[in-house]
Amino acid sequence: MSTGSVEVVYRGIFQKTLAKNICRGIVFAAKNEGKIGIAFGRYSDSPERNGIPAKQFAVVADTEEEMEEHLSRYEPDNNDVTIAADDTLCKGVESWAWYGLQPINKLLTEGGTLLVASTRSADKLIGEIHRKGKPYNLATVKGTASFSGLWVYKDDHTDVRLLGALAKVAPHLVSLDSIVATISDPLKVTSAKKAYDLVESVSVNTDQGNDEVPFEFEMPGWTKMEEGLVIRGMAGQQEVPGRDGGYVPTRNPTFKKFSTRTMRPVVNFDTCTQCKICWLQCPDSCFDITPDGFYDANMEACCGCGVCEAVCPVSQCITMVNEEAFTDNAGQWEMWTKDKESYSGWLSEKISQPPARTHGFHHLGQYAEEIANDPS
Amino acid sequence: MTPPKTATAKKVDIATARAPRAGSEELISGSEAVAHAVRLADVDVITAYPIRPYDTVMQYVSQLIANGEFDCEYIVAESEHSQFEIVKHASAVGARVFCGSSGVGWLYAFEALAVTAGLRLPMVAMVGNRALDDPGAFGVEHNDALAVRDLGWMLAWVATAQEALDTALIAYRVAEDKRVFLPCAISCDGAFLTHSQSIVNVPTQDMVNSFLPPYDRAEKQLHPDNPITIAPQANEDWVMEIRRQSDMAARRARDVIIEAYDDFNAQFGRGGEPFIERYMMEDAEVALVGMGTLAMPVKVAVRKMRERGKKVGFVRVRWFRPFPTIELQDALSGVQAVGVIDRDYSFGASFFGGVLANELRCALYPMANRPAIVSFIAGLGGREVSTDNVIDITSKVLDAANGGDIDDQDTHWIGVRE
Missing domain, CATH: 3.30.70 (Alpha-Beta Plaits)
Incomplete structure (x- = not known):
């Protein structure tokens, strides 16, 4: 009996279909294994806006009750895997229900894996990623950021490559076989398997990473807020x-x-x-x-x-x-x-x-x- | 039950407080009375779009302007939505505004109505109550104004042209009070009030000036010298706090209304009790409750029942928002049964009752000795509520009081053809 979840951080609108495809792949792969899967979106601003950091989650559970327990939270905060679909997201995101800059590894569970599509080395990425109080793994799939648009989807296999890599770094969630069973195009099956073989993972300790304290702010209560939705101009x-x-x-x-x-x-x-x-x-x-x-x-x-x-x-x-x-x-x-x-x-x-x-x-x-x- | 900590009003019988005062006596309709109130309040911006029966008020306002008796920005919009949007924005820059509509016209403005309350803009509007268009139906029903009851709009119902004029002046004072800053709609029953003329005391400008201070939005005024943004996008991170602020404003409105009536009574020698009117309630054993112009046949019926030795009284609800929970508990605490006459409907509601019946049942529920409540629907679409109808209603309520077999868990339709 267990549950697991994957957070996909992507850039709206350029990667909205990509993120959706990844989460759909996870849900269908889980179904192939007799588990229950669900996918849902979270966003700070309209995920249709250019470049806005947005999220999709995929949750996998053995039973309906476990699934409900997982979903009864606002946002999964102990993900087995966080996928950054664009490596510039490693600098942190202004995310939904987070007031300030959220480190990309913030919602990752201890020992979980941050999976990034990037042409850069793990070392370079670690320098950008905020330090986490707990150890985790950083895995990279080599590739440029896959950006398309609102009406077009650039099918460059980034979706299946990340899914293949996911099966490697989190086999307890979905196996490569069940991922492959969800893909109909033989060329894309090859891409998924290749990514499974080639994904590189390093462990990241608590003393590694960007030591900047990301900005945060407190939101005022209703007695402190100005009434009538009035926001004062900032003087001078x-x-x-x-x-x-x-x-x-x-x-x-x-x-x-x-x-x-x-x-x-x-x-x-x-x-x-x-x-x-x-x-x-x-x-x-x-x-x-x-x-x-x-x-x-x-x-x-x-x-x-x-x-x-x-x-x-x-x-x-x-x-x-x-x-x-x-x-x-x-x-x-x-x-x-x-x-x-x-x-x-x-x-x-x-x-x-x-x-x-x-x-x-x-x-x-x-x-x-x-x-x-x-x-x- | 511990009574809530809040002010209570002095009880004044409207009928006895009618000494003639300074001002002129005019034979005018309810709509003309509101137009005079708007003139006396020196409203800055008025928008109009025709729909019966509200359109009478825009006719009278334009007549006042044409006659040189009144000066304001008067804009005929291309729809109700624009009509209410224009005054909403004018209110934000500090203009005193007036607007109004009826029936589905009011509903066409719904988006603007919701935001006006949310932004705490003290618009005063007149609703000429009208059925929600079973094509072309223009008779009175209260569902149009009641549609905004949950949004922060204050809602008053009036029964006479005099009360329409007085309540419009009171509405400006309450809505524009900094403790409140909520819009207020004055409901006037279509035809029965909007098109019925009676003698009305129209006060002098000096009297009104001493009662109604100028609209001062102060630090919330949208002006180049006061750089602010009003209504930025607000998501899950702010909306609940904004709602809580509106909740407190609606609570504070209660005391502000009481203050306004106290001052109005002192200044004008009329005005009556805020929130409700009590008619022959001192020794009443059963009571009828309703809103608007059906007060007239109800009062006649109450007198007839009294002649037959039945101790019947009537409570007219003058303010539906804020709802006069305390006053109604007080007025109805001694009676055995209450009959609520709704000139509205809420299909599928508890006991199939109207909006007022269910709101009242909810208000009386915490009382230790709560009376039986029988709910009635009458006068829909402008149908006459006759004295005989009310006598029929009263007999059913008396039956409930005496433990008869009247079903008080159903709603009785009065005057409907079987």
Whole structure:
């Protein structure tokens, strides 16, 4: 008699079908073993929004009573496996019913496995993942982030590869045979078996990982909240910290939203003409105005939507770069002001990698183009 | 049972408090009376969309404006939904607003109605009670206004044109009180009140000014000098706290209503008891309970029954939200049986009763010696409730009081063709 659960953390809308497919696979595989399975979604914002961290859970139980006991909780908090469908989620997520930044391994049980689809090594990922008070395992399936869209699904076998790997890291939940029995395409069966064989797992101790304390906040009670759904504007502007002048708008300290980001803009201040268009068009007002009149994208506020890159009239002044290339939210203008030469080198290195993710499909035929250009 | 800690009102008999005061005596309908109240309250923004019988009030308001007697923003919207949305937003920027509708028009505005209460915007509206459109039916039924009873709307029912005018002024004072900030709807029975004229004392502007302070939204006013957001998205993490705040506002409304009636009685020499009207209840052994204009045939029937030596009284519910639990317990504590006449329905409800019957049964349940409650449905779709109907009802209630075989666990339909 036992129950088990898998948390699939994914990026809405790009990976919604992928997450659904993984959970469906788990439920059907459990059924093949005579167990009961159920899948359900949890999300902080609409899972149809670009890049928003969202979740699907799959629960497997031997009996109806065990299943009910498991489901009577708001959200499973002791998952056998957490699957991060995109490795940039390892930096933490602003999740449903969690107020602040939730570490990706937060809901993982002791000794459980965090399974990540990534081209990067376990060592590099551990550096991003917040420390957990208990030991767990980190398993990786080699692969680029599988992003598609609302109306299209890129069937690149990521779903079955993660399912195959799952059977390896958590055989007590579902076996490879029962996973394979749910897949009809022989080529996808091969992919699942290959991932089962190739998945790499390392154990992570309590002293390994990112030691940053993720931000959190307390929510006020009804006697403290202002009545009538009134939210006060936050007064005043601030100067750039440690500088004379500039303008940093006061921002909401509790809902930051940067965990939505899969790419971030980098700015070439040497070619910037200070035209302000990025500052005007940014839907999240993420640009700080520097004392010398530049526009510095604040990484605590940037959702990575890419509008600034699209509207910038100067060629290669703003470039969207894979989020995985960064380990912190440090300001770029500060870096540039301190040492222009080394910033230039840093910038060239960052923009040399082609984008691995998309921001949705903006024109007819774009999906076909991306598939044709996809090196994987 | 320990009585809840709250203020209780002075008992005033409406009939005896009718000394003529300053102001003018006018022969006007219930709708005209509300239009005068709106003028006297110096309302800033009014939106209109025609539907019988509410449309009479918009006609009278526009007449007042055309005659130069009243100045306000008067907007004829393209639907009830827009009509209520416009005043909802105007209220947020600090404008005193008035709106109204009837029947399914009121329901077409439902989304705006729900949010107006949730956002704590003190709109005052007039509902010309109307049946919920069995195509074209425009006679009175109370289900339209009752549809918002759970949302934070305060609901008053009036029986005369004078009461309509007075209650509209009281409604502004209560709704706009900072302790409350909830919208209020004044229900006027279609035709019987909206289209019936009687002599009404229309007070002077000075009298109204000393009773009704200006609407002051203070720190909640949406204004460039006061940068706030109203109504951001609220999910499971905030909604329950927001509901709890509305719950407390609805509780506080009770004391604010009592204060307003005390002041109104002092200022105008009329107004009566807040929440309920008691008619021949001092020594009553059985009581009838109802809302709105059916008070008239009921009072006639009560007098006739008294002539026959039956100790019958009547309690008219003037405020349905907040529900006058304490007053009704007090008024009905001495009687053996109560007959509730609903001009509404709640199909499939407990004992198949109407909304008022079930609410009252619930209010009296904790009483040690609660009376038997017999529920009646009458006057639907504007059908006449005759004196004979009420005498029939009273006989059934007397039967229940005397342990007769009347079924008090069923609801009796009065005046329906078999």
